Amino acid sequence: xxxxxxxxxxxxxxxxxxxxxxxxxxxxxxxxxxxxxxxxxxxxxxxxxxxxxxxxxxxxxxxxxxxxxxxxxxxxxxxxxxxxxxxxxxxxxxxxxxxxxxxxxxxxxxxxxxxxxxxxxxxxxxxxxxxxxxxxxxxxxxxxxxxxxxxxxxxxxxxxxxxxxxxxxxxxxxxxxxxxxxxxxxxxxxxxxxxxxxxxxxxxxxxxxxxxxxxxxxxxxxxxxxxxxxxxxxxxxxxxxxxxxxxxxxxxxxxxxxxxxxxxxxxxxxxxxxxxxxxxxxxxxxxxxxxxxxxxxxxxxxxxxxxxxxxxxxxxxxxxxxxxxxxxxxxxxxxxxxxxxxxxxxxxxxxxxxxxxxxxxxxxxxxxx
Ligand SMILES: [Zn+2]
Numbered sequence: 001x002x003x004x005x006x007x008x009x010x011x012x013x014x015x016x017x018x019x020x021x022x023x024x025x026x027x028x029x030x031x032x033x034x035x036x037x038x039x040x041x042x043x044x045x046x047x048x049x050x051x052x053x054x055x056x057x058x059x060x061x062x063x064x065x066x067x068x069x070x071x072x073x074x075x076x077x078x079x080x081x082x083x084x085x086x087x088x089x090x091x092x093x094x095x096x097x098x099x100x101x102x103x104x105x106x107x108x109x110x111x112x113x114x115x116x117x118x119x120x121x122x123x124x125x126x127x128x129x130x131x132x133x134x135x136x137x138x139x140x141x142x143x144x145x146x147x148x149x150x151x152x153x154x155x156x157x158x159x160x161x162x163x164x165x166x167x168x169x170x171x172x173x174x175x176x177x178x179x180x181x182x183x184x185x186x187x188x189x190x191x192x193x194x195x196x197x198x199x200x201x202x203x204x205x206x207x208x209x210x211x212x213x214x215x216x217x218x219x220x221x222x223x224x225x226x227x228x229x230x231x232x233x234x235x236x237x238x239x240x241x242x243x244x245x246x247x248x249x250x251x252x253x254x255x256x257x258x259x260x261x262x263x264x265x266x267x268x269x270x271x272x273x274x275x276x277x278x279x280x281x282x283x284x285x286x287x288x289x290x291x292x293x294x295x296x297x298x299x300x301x302x303x304x305x306x307x308x309x310x311x312x313x314x315x316x317x318x319x320x321x322x323x324x325x326x327x328x329x330x331x332x333x334x335x336x337x338x339x340x341x342x343x344x345x346x347x348x349x350x351x352x353x354x355x356x357x358x359x360x361x362x363x364x365x366x367x368x369x
Pocket of ligand 1: 167168178179180181182185186187188
Protein backbone atom coordinates (compact mmCIF):
# COMPACT_ATOMS: atom_id res chain seq x y z
CA UNK A 1 0.00 0.00 0.00
CA UNK A 2 2.84 2.37 0.87
CA UNK A 3 3.58 3.31 -2.74
CA UNK A 4 0.12 2.83 -4.19
CA UNK A 5 -1.32 6.23 -5.05
CA UNK A 6 -4.59 7.33 -3.50
CA UNK A 7 -6.98 10.23 -3.98
CA UNK A 8 -9.16 12.32 -1.70
CA UNK A 9 -12.78 12.97 -2.59
CA UNK A 10 -14.56 15.95 -1.01
CA UNK A 11 -18.31 16.22 -1.44
CA UNK A 12 -19.36 19.77 -0.60
CA UNK A 13 -23.09 20.01 0.02
CA UNK A 14 -25.33 22.79 1.33
CA UNK A 15 -25.75 20.82 4.60
CA UNK A 16 -22.82 18.39 4.90
CA UNK A 17 -19.20 18.00 3.85
CA UNK A 18 -18.15 14.38 3.29
CA UNK A 19 -14.49 13.61 2.76
CA UNK A 20 -12.71 10.32 2.11
CA UNK A 21 -9.40 8.78 1.12
CA UNK A 22 -10.26 6.46 -1.77
CA UNK A 23 -8.25 3.85 -3.63
CA UNK A 24 -8.30 2.99 -7.34
CA UNK A 25 -11.20 0.51 -6.94
CA UNK A 26 -13.46 2.88 -4.99
CA UNK A 27 -12.50 1.45 -1.61
CA UNK A 28 -12.95 4.03 1.17
CA UNK A 29 -9.90 3.94 3.45
CA UNK A 30 -10.93 6.73 5.81
CA UNK A 31 -14.01 8.89 5.94
CA UNK A 32 -15.08 12.16 7.59
CA UNK A 33 -18.51 13.71 7.81
CA UNK A 34 -19.19 17.17 9.19
CA UNK A 35 -21.70 19.99 8.85
CA UNK A 36 -21.12 22.61 6.16
CA UNK A 37 -22.48 25.51 8.25
CA UNK A 38 -22.75 27.41 4.97
CA UNK A 39 -24.05 30.53 6.75
CA UNK A 40 -20.51 31.10 8.12
CA UNK A 41 -19.34 31.95 4.60
CA UNK A 42 -16.82 30.54 2.12
CA UNK A 43 -13.67 31.14 4.18
CA UNK A 44 -14.92 29.06 7.14
CA UNK A 45 -16.37 26.33 4.91
CA UNK A 46 -13.18 25.95 2.86
CA UNK A 47 -11.11 25.78 6.07
CA UNK A 48 -13.39 22.96 7.24
CA UNK A 49 -12.87 21.12 3.92
CA UNK A 50 -9.09 21.38 4.29
CA UNK A 51 -9.25 20.29 7.93
CA UNK A 52 -11.42 17.30 6.97
CA UNK A 53 -8.95 16.28 4.24
CA UNK A 54 -6.04 16.44 6.71
CA UNK A 55 -8.08 14.42 9.19
CA UNK A 56 -8.81 11.58 6.73
CA UNK A 57 -5.14 11.46 5.67
CA UNK A 58 -4.13 11.11 9.33
CA UNK A 59 -6.82 8.46 9.93
CA UNK A 60 -5.69 6.50 6.88
CA UNK A 61 -2.03 6.89 7.87
CA UNK A 62 -1.08 8.29 4.47
CA UNK A 63 1.35 11.11 3.79
CA UNK A 64 0.53 14.02 1.51
CA UNK A 65 2.91 12.68 -1.14
CA UNK A 66 0.84 9.49 -1.41
CA UNK A 67 -2.27 11.44 -2.38
CA UNK A 68 -2.00 12.14 -6.11
CA UNK A 69 -5.10 14.28 -6.55
CA UNK A 70 -8.05 15.80 -4.74
CA UNK A 71 -11.48 15.77 -6.40
CA UNK A 72 -14.14 18.20 -5.20
CA UNK A 73 -17.84 17.82 -6.00
CA UNK A 74 -19.66 21.10 -5.42
CA UNK A 75 -23.14 22.48 -6.06
CA UNK A 76 -23.27 24.45 -9.34
CA UNK A 77 -23.09 26.69 -11.18
CA UNK A 78 -19.31 26.45 -11.48
CA UNK A 79 -16.64 27.54 -13.90
CA UNK A 80 -14.84 24.20 -13.86
CA UNK A 81 -11.98 25.35 -16.11
CA UNK A 82 -11.12 28.17 -13.71
CA UNK A 83 -12.14 26.10 -10.66
CA UNK A 84 -14.49 28.83 -9.46
CA UNK A 85 -17.86 28.51 -7.69
CA UNK A 86 -20.03 31.12 -9.41
CA UNK A 87 -22.94 31.61 -7.01
CA UNK A 88 -24.44 28.26 -5.96
CA UNK A 89 -28.00 28.72 -4.59
CA UNK A 90 -27.16 26.13 -1.89
CA UNK A 91 -24.18 28.16 -0.67
CA UNK A 92 -25.43 31.65 0.15
CA UNK A 93 -22.79 34.37 0.01
CA UNK A 94 -20.52 32.48 -2.41
CA UNK A 95 -19.84 34.63 -5.44
CA UNK A 96 -16.91 33.76 -7.72
CA UNK A 97 -15.05 31.86 -4.99
CA UNK A 98 -11.79 30.30 -6.32
CA UNK A 99 -12.59 26.99 -4.63
CA UNK A 100 -10.16 24.78 -6.55
CA UNK A 101 -7.18 27.04 -5.98
CA UNK A 102 -7.90 27.47 -2.27
CA UNK A 103 -8.12 23.70 -1.67
CA UNK A 104 -5.05 23.06 -3.82
CA UNK A 105 -2.94 25.68 -2.02
CA UNK A 106 -4.32 24.71 1.38
CA UNK A 107 -3.44 21.04 0.99
CA UNK A 108 -0.51 21.27 -1.41
CA UNK A 109 -2.13 18.62 -3.62
CA UNK A 110 -3.39 19.12 -7.22
CA UNK A 111 -7.16 19.56 -7.14
CA UNK A 112 -10.00 19.24 -9.67
CA UNK A 113 -13.46 20.72 -9.30
CA UNK A 114 -16.65 19.26 -10.76
CA UNK A 115 -20.34 19.93 -10.28
CA UNK A 116 -21.88 17.46 -7.84
CA UNK A 117 -24.33 15.79 -10.24
CA UNK A 118 -21.60 15.23 -12.86
CA UNK A 119 -19.32 13.90 -10.13
CA UNK A 120 -22.06 11.47 -9.04
CA UNK A 121 -22.46 10.33 -12.66
CA UNK A 122 -18.70 9.66 -12.83
CA UNK A 123 -18.87 7.83 -9.49
CA UNK A 124 -21.66 5.51 -10.63
CA UNK A 125 -19.85 5.00 -13.93
CA UNK A 126 -16.50 4.12 -12.39
CA UNK A 127 -17.49 2.36 -9.18
CA UNK A 128 -21.25 1.68 -9.26
CA UNK A 129 -24.12 0.61 -11.51
CA UNK A 130 -22.45 1.88 -14.69
CA UNK A 131 -19.19 -0.08 -14.52
CA UNK A 132 -18.06 -1.19 -17.99
CA UNK A 133 -20.76 0.80 -19.81
CA UNK A 134 -19.78 3.41 -22.42
CA UNK A 135 -23.04 5.31 -22.88
CA UNK A 136 -24.97 6.11 -19.74
CA UNK A 137 -27.42 8.69 -18.42
CA UNK A 138 -27.34 9.33 -14.69
CA UNK A 139 -30.28 11.02 -12.98
CA UNK A 140 -30.60 11.92 -9.34
CA UNK A 141 -34.12 12.56 -8.07
CA UNK A 142 -34.47 14.07 -4.61
CA UNK A 143 -35.51 17.62 -3.62
CA UNK A 144 -34.39 18.62 -7.12
CA UNK A 145 -33.43 16.66 -10.25
CA UNK A 146 -29.85 16.58 -11.50
CA UNK A 147 -27.91 14.45 -13.88
CA UNK A 148 -24.86 13.70 -15.92
CA UNK A 149 -24.15 12.21 -19.34
CA UNK A 150 -21.43 9.64 -19.92
CA UNK A 151 -20.91 9.44 -23.68
CA UNK A 152 -18.24 7.29 -25.30
CA UNK A 153 -16.89 6.41 -21.85
CA UNK A 154 -16.39 10.03 -20.82
CA UNK A 155 -18.33 12.66 -18.95
CA UNK A 156 -19.87 15.08 -21.46
CA UNK A 157 -19.25 18.69 -20.37
CA UNK A 158 -20.61 20.71 -23.28
CA UNK A 159 -19.22 24.09 -24.34
CA UNK A 160 -18.97 25.70 -20.90
CA UNK A 161 -18.98 22.67 -18.60
CA UNK A 162 -22.67 22.90 -17.80
CA UNK A 163 -24.16 20.03 -19.83
CA UNK A 164 -26.40 17.43 -18.21
CA UNK A 165 -29.03 19.68 -16.61
CA UNK A 166 -31.63 16.96 -17.02
CA UNK A 167 -33.90 18.54 -14.40
CA UNK A 168 -34.49 21.56 -16.60
CA UNK A 169 -35.77 19.92 -19.74
CA UNK A 170 -39.12 21.58 -20.52
CA UNK A 171 -41.91 19.01 -20.31
CA UNK A 172 -45.00 21.24 -20.03
CA UNK A 173 -44.51 24.67 -21.69
CA UNK A 174 -47.17 26.31 -19.47
CA UNK A 175 -46.60 24.12 -16.43
CA UNK A 176 -45.60 25.09 -12.89
CA UNK A 177 -42.84 27.63 -12.32
CA UNK A 178 -39.39 26.09 -11.77
CA UNK A 179 -36.66 27.39 -9.44
CA UNK A 180 -34.62 28.23 -12.57
CA UNK A 181 -37.27 30.71 -13.76
CA UNK A 182 -38.63 28.56 -16.60
CA UNK A 183 -42.06 26.89 -16.58
CA UNK A 184 -42.79 23.17 -16.70
CA UNK A 185 -39.25 21.87 -16.18
CA UNK A 186 -38.89 18.21 -15.25
CA UNK A 187 -37.74 19.33 -11.79
CA UNK A 188 -40.96 21.33 -11.31
CA UNK A 189 -43.03 18.22 -12.15
CA UNK A 190 -41.18 15.14 -10.89
CA UNK A 191 -38.81 16.09 -8.05
CA UNK A 192 -39.50 15.42 -4.37
CA UNK A 193 -40.54 19.04 -3.86
CA UNK A 194 -42.82 18.92 -6.92
CA UNK A 195 -44.54 15.78 -5.59
CA UNK A 196 -44.99 17.35 -2.14
CA UNK A 197 -46.38 20.56 -3.69
CA UNK A 198 -48.86 18.64 -5.86
CA UNK A 199 -49.98 16.63 -2.82
CA UNK A 200 -50.51 19.85 -0.84
CA UNK A 201 -52.64 21.28 -3.65
CA UNK A 202 -54.80 18.15 -3.70
CA UNK A 203 -55.23 18.09 0.09
CA UNK A 204 -55.97 21.84 0.09
CA UNK A 205 -58.74 21.17 -2.45
CA UNK A 206 -60.37 18.93 0.14
CA UNK A 207 -59.90 15.70 -1.82
CA UNK A 208 -60.17 12.83 0.67
CA UNK A 209 -56.80 11.08 0.85
CA UNK A 210 -54.67 9.18 3.34
CA UNK A 211 -51.97 11.84 2.76
CA UNK A 212 -53.97 14.32 4.86
CA UNK A 213 -54.33 11.75 7.71
CA UNK A 214 -50.62 10.89 7.70
CA UNK A 215 -49.73 14.60 7.85
CA UNK A 216 -52.21 15.12 10.69
CA UNK A 217 -53.93 17.75 8.54
CA UNK A 218 -50.78 19.93 8.52
CA UNK A 219 -49.92 20.84 4.91
CA UNK A 220 -46.34 21.72 5.88
CA UNK A 221 -45.70 18.12 6.96
CA UNK A 222 -46.46 16.72 3.50
CA UNK A 223 -43.31 15.35 1.84
CA UNK A 224 -42.69 13.04 -1.12
CA UNK A 225 -41.80 10.30 1.37
CA UNK A 226 -45.17 10.71 3.07
CA UNK A 227 -46.93 10.52 -0.31
CA UNK A 228 -45.04 7.25 -0.97
CA UNK A 229 -46.16 5.92 2.46
CA UNK A 230 -49.78 6.72 1.60
CA UNK A 231 -49.39 5.02 -1.80
CA UNK A 232 -48.05 1.88 -0.10
CA UNK A 233 -51.20 1.86 2.04
CA UNK A 234 -53.23 1.77 -1.17
CA UNK A 235 -54.30 5.42 -1.28
CA UNK A 236 -55.52 6.09 -4.83
CA UNK A 237 -54.70 9.84 -4.80
CA UNK A 238 -51.13 9.20 -3.62
CA UNK A 239 -50.67 6.54 -6.28
CA UNK A 240 -52.00 8.99 -8.87
CA UNK A 241 -49.60 11.78 -7.79
CA UNK A 242 -46.59 9.46 -7.91
CA UNK A 243 -47.46 7.80 -11.20
CA UNK A 244 -48.12 11.16 -12.87
CA UNK A 245 -44.79 12.59 -11.62
CA UNK A 246 -42.82 9.50 -12.60
CA UNK A 247 -44.52 9.40 -16.00
CA UNK A 248 -43.13 12.93 -16.53
CA UNK A 249 -39.70 11.66 -15.48
CA UNK A 250 -39.99 8.79 -17.97
CA UNK A 251 -41.16 11.27 -20.65
CA UNK A 252 -38.02 13.37 -20.18
CA UNK A 253 -35.85 10.27 -20.17
CA UNK A 254 -37.51 8.89 -23.32
CA UNK A 255 -36.32 12.02 -25.18
CA UNK A 256 -32.80 11.50 -23.83
CA UNK A 257 -32.90 7.84 -24.86
CA UNK A 258 -33.84 8.93 -28.40
CA UNK A 259 -31.12 11.61 -28.40
CA UNK A 260 -28.21 9.65 -26.97
CA UNK A 261 -29.05 5.97 -27.49
CA UNK A 262 -27.57 4.96 -24.09
CA UNK A 263 -27.11 1.39 -22.85
CA UNK A 264 -28.04 2.37 -19.32
CA UNK A 265 -30.10 4.88 -17.36
CA UNK A 266 -29.04 4.95 -13.70
CA UNK A 267 -31.46 6.58 -11.26
CA UNK A 268 -30.27 7.64 -7.80
CA UNK A 269 -31.21 10.18 -5.14
CA UNK A 270 -33.60 9.96 -2.19
CA UNK A 271 -36.68 9.31 -4.31
CA UNK A 272 -35.17 6.20 -5.95
CA UNK A 273 -35.95 4.45 -2.64
CA UNK A 274 -39.64 4.33 -3.57
CA UNK A 275 -38.65 1.55 -5.97
CA UNK A 276 -41.35 0.34 -8.36
CA UNK A 277 -43.44 3.49 -7.82
CA UNK A 278 -40.61 5.22 -9.69
CA UNK A 279 -39.12 2.55 -11.93
CA UNK A 280 -42.46 1.13 -13.17
CA UNK A 281 -43.85 4.36 -14.71
CA UNK A 282 -40.40 5.41 -15.96
CA UNK A 283 -39.79 2.12 -17.81
CA UNK A 284 -43.32 2.18 -19.26
CA UNK A 285 -42.96 5.79 -20.47
CA UNK A 286 -39.64 5.01 -22.17
CA UNK A 287 -41.12 1.92 -23.82
CA UNK A 288 -44.15 3.89 -24.98
CA UNK A 289 -42.36 7.03 -26.21
CA UNK A 290 -38.84 6.17 -27.37
CA UNK A 291 -38.01 4.41 -30.65
CA UNK A 292 -38.54 0.67 -30.09
CA UNK A 293 -34.96 -0.26 -31.00
CA UNK A 294 -33.55 2.34 -28.59
CA UNK A 295 -36.03 1.48 -25.84
CA UNK A 296 -35.01 -2.16 -26.14
CA UNK A 297 -31.30 -1.32 -26.02
CA UNK A 298 -31.52 0.57 -22.72
CA UNK A 299 -31.75 -0.78 -19.18
CA UNK A 300 -33.13 1.44 -16.39
CA UNK A 301 -31.53 0.54 -13.06
CA UNK A 302 -31.15 1.95 -9.54
CA UNK A 303 -27.86 3.62 -8.54
CA UNK A 304 -25.57 1.46 -6.40
CA UNK A 305 -23.43 3.83 -4.36
CA UNK A 306 -26.15 5.06 -1.98
CA UNK A 307 -25.00 7.64 0.57
CA UNK A 308 -21.40 7.36 -0.64
CA UNK A 309 -22.21 8.58 -4.16
CA UNK A 310 -21.07 12.16 -3.44
CA UNK A 311 -17.70 11.31 -1.97
CA UNK A 312 -17.00 8.45 -4.40
CA UNK A 313 -18.08 10.73 -7.24
CA UNK A 314 -15.58 13.37 -6.11
CA UNK A 315 -12.91 10.64 -5.91
CA UNK A 316 -13.86 9.48 -9.42
CA UNK A 317 -13.27 13.06 -10.64
CA UNK A 318 -9.74 12.83 -9.22
CA UNK A 319 -9.09 9.39 -10.76
CA UNK A 320 -10.35 10.58 -14.17
CA UNK A 321 -8.02 13.57 -13.99
CA UNK A 322 -5.09 11.24 -13.22
CA UNK A 323 -6.07 8.92 -16.08
CA UNK A 324 -6.09 11.94 -18.45
CA UNK A 325 -2.62 12.89 -17.23
CA UNK A 326 -1.35 9.33 -17.73
CA UNK A 327 -2.76 9.39 -21.25
CA UNK A 328 -1.00 12.69 -22.02
CA UNK A 329 2.22 11.25 -20.56
CA UNK A 330 1.91 8.17 -22.78
CA UNK A 331 1.35 10.41 -25.82
CA UNK A 332 4.41 12.50 -24.93
CA UNK A 333 6.48 9.32 -24.48
CA UNK A 334 5.36 8.05 -27.90
CA UNK A 335 6.42 11.37 -29.48
CA UNK A 336 9.82 11.09 -27.74
CA UNK A 337 10.25 7.52 -29.01
CA UNK A 338 9.49 8.64 -32.58
CA UNK A 339 12.03 11.46 -32.29
CA UNK A 340 14.66 9.05 -30.97
CA UNK A 341 14.00 6.57 -33.77
CA UNK A 342 14.20 9.30 -36.42
CA UNK A 343 17.48 10.53 -34.96
CA UNK A 344 18.96 7.00 -34.83
CA UNK A 345 17.93 6.45 -38.45
CA UNK A 346 19.75 9.62 -39.57
CA UNK A 347 22.87 8.54 -37.68
CA UNK A 348 22.94 5.29 -39.66
CA UNK A 349 22.50 6.82 -43.09
CA UNK A 350 25.46 6.24 -45.47
CA UNK A 351 27.76 9.28 -45.80
CA UNK A 352 27.90 11.52 -48.87
CA UNK A 353 24.22 12.04 -49.57
CA UNK A 354 23.73 15.70 -50.43
CA UNK A 355 21.24 17.52 -48.34
CA UNK A 356 20.55 14.67 -45.98
CA UNK A 357 20.32 15.56 -42.34
CA UNK A 358 22.36 13.93 -39.63
CA UNK A 359 25.82 14.79 -40.97
CA UNK A 360 25.80 13.26 -44.48
CA UNK A 361 27.51 16.25 -46.14
CA UNK A 362 29.78 16.79 -43.18
CA UNK A 363 31.05 13.22 -43.32
CA UNK A 364 31.81 13.44 -47.06
CA UNK A 365 34.42 16.18 -46.51
CA UNK A 366 37.86 14.60 -45.98
CA UNK A 367 39.93 15.41 -42.91
CA UNK A 368 43.17 17.30 -43.38
CA UNK A 369 46.31 17.06 -41.35
ZN1 LIG B 1 -35.96 24.60 -14.40
